[in-house]
Amino acid sequence: MTSIDDLLRPDLRGRSPYGAPQLDVPVKLNTNENSHPLPDEVAADIEKALASVVRGLNRYPDRDAAGLRADLAAYLGHGLDVSRVWAANGSNEILQQLLQAFGGPGRVALGFTPAYSMHPIIAAATGTRWVDGRREADFDIDPAHAAAQIAEHRPDVVFLCSPNNPTGTALRPDVLAVVLEAAPGLVVVDEAYAEFAREGTKSALTLLPGRERLVVTRTMSKAFAFAGARLGYLAADPAVVDALQLVRLPYHLSALTQAAARAALAHAGVLLSTVDEIKRQRDRMVTALTGLGLPVVPSDANFVLFGGLADSRAVWRSLVDRGVLIRDVGLDGWLRVTAGTAAEVDAFLTAITAVVAALPVSESGA
Known part of the structure; x- marks a missing residue:
């Protein structure tokens, strides 16, 4: 009997659908959303x-x-x-x-x-x-x-x-x-x-x-x-x-x-009023991550890509265990974190500081 996989276009067979993890954790900084609710x-x-x-x-x-x-x-x-x-x-x-x-x-x-x-x-x-x-x-x-x-x-x-x-x-x-x-x-x-x-x-x-x-x-x-x-x-x-x-x-x-x-x-003016605060939190993360000795890519977005991780997957998992979800984007040694509210960034920085102290960091920074 012909299966659905047989009927599927050959170029789509074996592919995985797009999807970021949707986990029930207190701090979600993995999908680059604006953490500020609508006024x-x-x-x-x-x-x-x-x-x-x-x-x-x-x-x-x-x-x-x-x-x-x-x-x-x-x-x-x-x-x-x-x-x-x-x-x-x-x-x-x-x-x-x-x-x-x-x-x-x-x-x-x-x-x-x-x-x-x-x-x-x-x-x-x-x-x-x-x-x-x-x-x-x-x-x-x-x-x-x-x-x-x-x-x-x-x-x-x-x-x-x-x-x-x-x-x-x-x-x-x-x-x-x-x-x-x-x-x-x-x-x-x-x-x-x-x-x-x-x-x-x-x-x-x-x-x-x-x-x-x-x-x-x-x-x-x-x-x-x-x-x-x-x-x-x-x-x-x-x-x-x-x-x-x-x-x-x-x-x-x-x-x-x-x-x-x-x-x-x-209400564009009102809605965009959160942009400056998000940029402040982004720059705050850049400064803190750099202070931890991690390479950081200069960001013009509402997120930060940081590296220098010997085992980025283990770092991601350790952050989740501490209630903070960020994004593994598939770049070996690198992770991406969204700039959230001040409280969310506090939680992330506390967690990443503890994780980095407990895990090895690669010498190459990549």
């Missing part, structure tokens, strides 16, 4: 917005989410309007739609790993061949090396992250300039953590005018503390937005999602 005034307005559409749920929502896209364009600035902004259920759906439209069977996507782990997973799901474009030993991207890899593989889509996940590093302007020049197809800059970047870090949004192959993706999950609502978006040339409407599912954004997101965007 009461924002929650109240979102509740009102939801109530205003509930009785109309027998009707389909605005298929094009025009009002929401206008609000997102106003938030981003840079002269953007509805024609240059698109929204979906989280930035992962945005990335999926981009690969449905510009990737697919017979096409290639390239990303510089380690980077966001969903990029190759979504590539596989859309039948797009994935190529690992490697970073340097210090996790930087060398412009010449990047150009050479692009010339070798001629990818239809190139993924860049700024700040990068899991390293937290912002993209150097010279790297983006070289990639834009070398890439024959779409260049997607994933800016999920852009609001946490240090002062002076330039967004790829500044380069959009006149570059129809450049796409900048964003999310409301992180800085807006809106992860549970699932709202991602992009800014691009109008032709890219038009192309995505060929592959998006009809009415893909519910009326509830659109109403909640618009209400949240109306």
Whole structure:
């Protein structure tokens, strides 16, 4: 008898689904969420917005989410309007739609790993061949090396992250300039953590005018503390937005999602007020981890990647045993921790200090 595995696409057989551990521990700093809950005034307005559409749920929502896209364009600035902004259920759906439209069977996507782990997973799901474009030993991207890899593989889509996940590093302007020049197809800059970047870090949004192959993706999950609502978006040339409407599912954004997101965007200033506090906690962790003798990658995100661990898996387990969950991102000797509230960071620093004192540290720092 034919099994489901026999019926499954051959390129998906043996793969594991994406998933971060969801453990019942007091301190959860593993998924880069914003640990600060929605302020009461924002929650109240979102509740009102939801109530205003509930009785109309027998009707389909605005298929094009025009009002929401206008609000997102106003938030981003840079002269953007509805024609240059698109929204979906989280930035992962945005990335999926981009690969449905510009990737697919017979096409290639390239990303510089380690980077966001969903990029190759979504590539596989859309039948797009994935190529690992490697970073340097210090996790930087060398412009010449990047150009050479692009010339070798001629990818239809190139993924860049700024700040990068899991390293937290912002993209150097010279790297983006070289990639834009070398890439024959779409260049997607994933800016999920852009609001946490240090002062002076330039967004790829500044380069959009006149570059129809450049796409900048964003999310409301992180800085807006809106992860549970699932709202991602992009800014691009109008032709890219038009192309995505060929592959998006009809009415893909519910009326509830659109109403909640618009209400949240109306309070952007209030919601983003936690960003500075998160950055303070991030920098506090950098200082403390460095003081423990651990190498730390400079971060422009709401998390910190630290290394120098002879047995990173054992360190992760020991932290869990102490009630603190952080992320093993699959880099030998390295772990990633989200910058949470002051109390959560206190708990992490207390735990990691005890763990480091009890476990060996590698001489190489890697």
